[in-house]
Amino acid sequence: MYLDFYQLQLKPFQISTDPRFLWLGEKHEEALAVLKYAIRDNSGFLLLTGDVGTGKTTLLNALIHDLDDDVRVALVTDPGLAKLDFFNYVADAFNLDRTFRSKGQFLIFMKKYLLELQNYNKQALLIIDESQNLTQSMLEEVRLLSNIETATTKLINIFFVGQIEFNDIILRPRNRAIRQRITVSYDISKLNESEIGDYIRYRLKVAGSREPIFTPDAMNEIYQFSKGYPRLINIICNQALLTGYVREKRQIGSAIVAECATELKISGGIVGVQNQAIPESGKRPAAGQPGPSSPKSQTTDKAIDGKPKFNKSAILVVGIILALLIGLEATLFRNRQESANINGSKRSVQPTEAATALPKAQSATQIKNHAQNTIPLVGQSNQANSDQSGSKGSSDTSTADQSKVTEPDQAPTTSSIAAVAPLRSTDAKTQLSLADIKKLFGEYPEVKFGFNSNTLDNEDYYLLELIARYIAQKPSTALILRGYTDRSGVRTYNLKLAEFRADMVKTYLVGKGVPADSITTIAVGPDPDGPDGTTVPYDGQRRKVVIEFLTPAS
Incomplete structure (x- = not known):
């Protein structure tokens, strides 16, 4: 990897919350101090909210690390549980070593435990992470749990940590009892421009x-x-360091960062945040049913005179969908015509991947045109010469034309689009099985790359999104990503390219919420070693990343 190249001992930009890299800006330090004081003061209910990716978990880990031994902490990371499961989860987090079959059993035992802690001058702190996933009924159960107290002392502090939409939940009229008990509330914001430089330099x-x-x-x-x-x-x-490493750039400039952002499909940061607050009924709306709306949104949908007013957003969405359907039909028709012409006239030529130069990220226009044409890289004369020597003697093309050969398009076929259509139309909350993914993409799904390329097509993105969805449902699943290349050219380069591609797929999955420590990358390069003792043949498409699933049962 890039550690030796940049003279680093550790990966500085891992997604996991490594305490060694804890950096607290002014806002983070203030939040940490306020929360520590509130816990010491036995304040009851605490609230920390922030947008996705603002560092709530990092701050939470720092808080837990700084607490004294006389504070017993129970951390619930998945509050979207049934009532009895939630109680048993809390009991296990407090190391009670007991399973409860009823709410009454749990409350009786918990009260005895909390009174015992008080006798030893200890405190209990229950932290509920991802609080926006609490249903209304479970939120009420948590409120009732806080009623375990003596005449003079709160026996348990409850600390809500969640995304900003949890504020909407707390503001509901039926939750005013909880809202009135929250003594400390802090909203953590993102970093400003000067803090970003300090953050990067520190790590x-x-x-x-x-x-x-x-x-x-x-x-x-x-x-x-x-x-x-x-x-x-x-x-x-992290992606910029990978790119700089494969291009042998000791310093990372703005051009490399812009290319990496394009590859990761991060155009101008976060455009909008979907409100994930649980509806007040405690149930998520079914597909096609409207969610809760504020009074403001209800009144703006009608004209002043009381007559209904068309929803411009809905009209825009319908127009976009119609345009996409028309475009898809036109594309499929063109693909059928082109396929007939190609099959009747010539065979495709597969260029080799030998190179001394390194892959360059395509521009936005090139990415848009990727489904129609793989664009050869510019300014790589050594690469062109290597391609000529790697395919010399081929009966399909002359030596003079070798530098002009491009790899056939890897866009989805008509049959594959039809195959994934049922899954595309399902609701995002629908349970997805591993068998569903393997039925569409094979036992070991593959992310294929173009010649000397590090870009993904739409079907690759869809595969990775399905995998991210599945792992969100089955977080105990691990992945092994193996990167492959052909056998031509320098072995060191091929291994580096295979590693880069595997890390690129990993980075995309981590960005979709897959835990980084559950993904292992292996640079196989030109070798035949496949998943689970299988062999990857030398013929056919070898420029790819093969994905292996490791489930707890295997």
């Missing part, structure tokens, strides 16, 4: 860097794309 210093790696222009570009969200900063910086 590089902890990782062992002695020289500046990112230029000031690169820092500014990172801010423009990440908008100050630490998670996006980590993802872009």
